[in-house]
Amino acid sequence: MTTTETPTNLERLAALDPVFAQMVGATAKYVRAVPELTDREKAFLSVTADVCQASLGLAFRAHVQAGLAAGVSTADIRALLRFVSYDCGYHAATAGIERIAELEEELGIARPEAEALAPELLSTGPDAAPSPLPEPTRARLTELDPHFTGFFDLQSRMRTGHGPGTLSERERGLVSLSVDVHYQTLADTFRAHVGRARRGGAAPEDVRAALRFVAQYGVTRAWHAWEALNPILAES
Structure with missing residues (x-):
């Protein structure tokens, strides 16, 4: 009797290029060890990077599955995509919604229900x-x-809900400042989003941890973000 096991996402990548898979594995191990962020926050930051950079293949699948393993539901991922849509653009978020729906079907996850927004x-x-x-x-x-x-x-009105499945103020701030890193909008909006994370309870070291984690999605972008972030945190 033979048994077959579904390959991991890293194994799938190794089948395409084993050396590249080594590089990805070592990088992910290093940044995922950042202790100040929760696994839920790491999943949100990763999925946000995927949507901002139109990376909806193996990477998106891996990040969603890592979130699922940490207790992040697809309803949570959908709430995240709704939230970031006005920063990354509704067209980009639409692709993320399409992809999460495909993964729900592929993984046998029931599509979550969501309460409609009030007319006002x-x-x-x-x-x-x-x-x-x-x-x-x-x-x-x-x-x-x-x-x-x-x-x-x-x-802003459409994102005022704080019911089940929505993001905390800290999570919103960390995600929003990560969008600034991806798009290099590192002036007023970056400052505002750092402030949102701080109001949500993120300590300066937590904000730094978010940037350390996001470095895996573009080191030169992260470099520029560090040059903007350190003065902001020094002020506070």
């Missing part, structure tokens, strides 16, 4: 819920363009 969160008219944006931020955006402010208001 989707409205941009007089019946819209109040904007959760801080007034100084809204004022700065309005100086740029009032329509753009309305867009930000809408995006």
Whole structure:
């Protein structure tokens, strides 16, 4: 009697290029040892990197499966994709939603149900819920363009939920600042997202840990991010 076992994602990669698989394995081992981040946060940061960089093949599968092994549900991944969509772009997040749906079917995971957003969160008219944006931020955006402010208001309203399956403030901050690293938006938005992570309870060393972890997704981008981050943390 013969038995067959499903190859791991690293074994799949080794079948394509064994030396490259060695490099990936050593890199992942080093960065995953960062102690300040939870396994859930590491999964979120990895999936965010995949979506921002349109890496939805073996890497995305590996990161989702690592999250599942750590207790991160596909409902959590979907909540993450909804959250990052306004930073990475809805077109990029759409590809992530398509891919997670494919993996759910492939892995035999039931598609999770989600409560629909209330009409006042989707409205941009007089019946819209109040904007959760801080007034100084809204004022700065309005100086740029009032329509753009309305867009930000809408995006912020749609992400105000904190029910089951949503991200904590700390997780939102760490994920958002990682998006800045991928796109090299390392000025005002990076500063704001570092502040969000800090308000959510992340210590300076936790923020540094996020950047240490994200270095695996582009070392030169991480280098530039360090040059921006250290002065911000020095101020606080």
